[in-house]
Amino acid sequence: MAKEPMRVLVTGAAGQIGYALVPMIARGVMLGADQPVILHMLDIPPATESLNGLKMELVDAAFPLLKGIVATTDVVEACTGVNVAVMVGGFPRKEGMERKDVLVVANPANTNALILKEFAPSIPEKNITCLTRLDHNRALGQISEKLNVQVTDVKNAIIWGNHSSTQYPDVNHATVKTPSGEKPVRELVADDEWLNTEFISTVQQRGAAIIKARKQSSALSAASSACDHIRDWVLGTPEGTFVSMGVYSDGSYGVPAGLIYSFPVTCSGGEWTIVQGLPIDEFSRKKMDATAQELSEEKTLAYSCLN
Numbered sequence: 001m002a003k004e005p006m007r008v009l010v011t012g013a014a015g016q017i018g019y020a021l022v023p024m025i026a027r028g029v030m031l032g033a034d035q036p037v038i039l040h041m042l043d044i045p046p047a048t049e050s051l052n053g054l055k056m057e058l059v060d061a062a063f064p065l066l067k068g069i070v071a072t073t074d075v076v077e078a079c080t081g082v083n084v085a086v087m088v089g090g091f092p093r094k095e096g097m098e099r100k101d102v103l104v105v106a107n108p109a110n111t112n113a114l115i116l117k118e119f120a121p122s123i124p125e126k127n128i129t130c131l132t133r134l135d136h137n138r139a140l141g142q143i144s145e146k147l148n149v150q151v152t153d154v155k156n157a158i159i160w161g162n163h164s165s166t167q168y169p170d171v172n173h174a175t176v177k178t179p180s181g182e183k184p185v186r187e188l189v190a191d192d193e194w195l196n197t198e199f200i201s202t203v204q205q206r207g208a209a210i211i212k213a214r215k216q217s218s219a220l221s222a223a224s225s226a227c228d229h230i231r232d233w234v235l236g237t238p239e240g241t242f243v244s245m246g247v248y249s250d251g252s253y254g255v256p257a258g259l260i261y262s263f264p265v266t267c268s269g270g271e272w273t274i275v276q277g278l279p280i281d282e283f284s285r286k287k288m289d290a291t292a293q294e295l296s297e298e299k300t301l302a303y304s305c306l307n
């Protein structure tokens with residue numbers, strides 16, 4: 001029997017990421033190839049024409065899974081009845097800015113998610129997460145390039161902390177599938193210097209490098225990672241695999257409770273769970289604390305603006 005359509009809201013739908021994201025959702029990349037969807041697309045009034053153009057293109061593409069489109073600048077109409085909301089709308093940063101300089105919705109992603117949690121008390125905190133899967137995928141991509149292996153054979157990298165240049169991409173638990181079984185990334189790369197310096201800064205600075213190259217921030221990789229994030233959250237992570245998600249900290253790994261901090265998680269039955277018990281060395285501890293410190297400062301700053 002055909003499934004009931006799920007309603008998916010995308011804010012900032014007429015923007016760059018939205019333009020890449022909505023066709024992926026309509027093709028089943030986010031929720032599965034057998035899951036019909038109704039797209040709710042919200043944008044601000046100056047983007048009305050562009051939003052209508054996008055709606056026309058979606059109709060023209062004749063996506064079999066797309067069962068309806070709500071394209072609106074009305075927040076209540078956009079949000080009513082949605083099952084999944086992807087809050088993309090924001091002001092993209094320009095070359096030379098840090099992400100926390102962008103004061104509207106999308107970035108700073110962790111702190112925006114925290115503010116959403118504070119001001120939407122009827123939504124359980126477990127239901128609000130922020131995207132660090134883009135950084136996670138970037139880490140997998142860098143390892144696969146370094147080792148000349150398929151990206152699908154690399155897993156269990158971790159992004160700790162903030163979606164910012166203090167994030168800590170950690171490969172201490174990451175593995176690569178080889179003909180003779182799974183091997184630790186550290187053993188295969190055998191270059192701790194690279195893993196502890198250039199690899200980390202490349203992942204931390206990848207968004208800025210893309211802005212420099214494209215003169216616009218990442219769009220297709222952000223959209224694709226958003227699909228990965230929601231797909232794994234809703235449909236579950238594969239056995240033995242964890243992914244990175246910015247979630248409300250419960251104090252795990254000594255991270256202060258009350259921050260939205262990126263942790264390794266597994267997902268099952270629509271719920272994420274922080275992976276517990278991973279050994280943390282001194283190098284990692286320092287980096288995890290530094291990114292927590294930045295998030296605490298962002299939180300204080302955000303609250304001072306709101307008050």
Ligand code: LMR
Pocket residue numbers: 092093099107134206207208210217218222
């Ligand atoms: C990214 O990581 O590419 C996005 O967050 C955009 C940005 O400002 O870096």
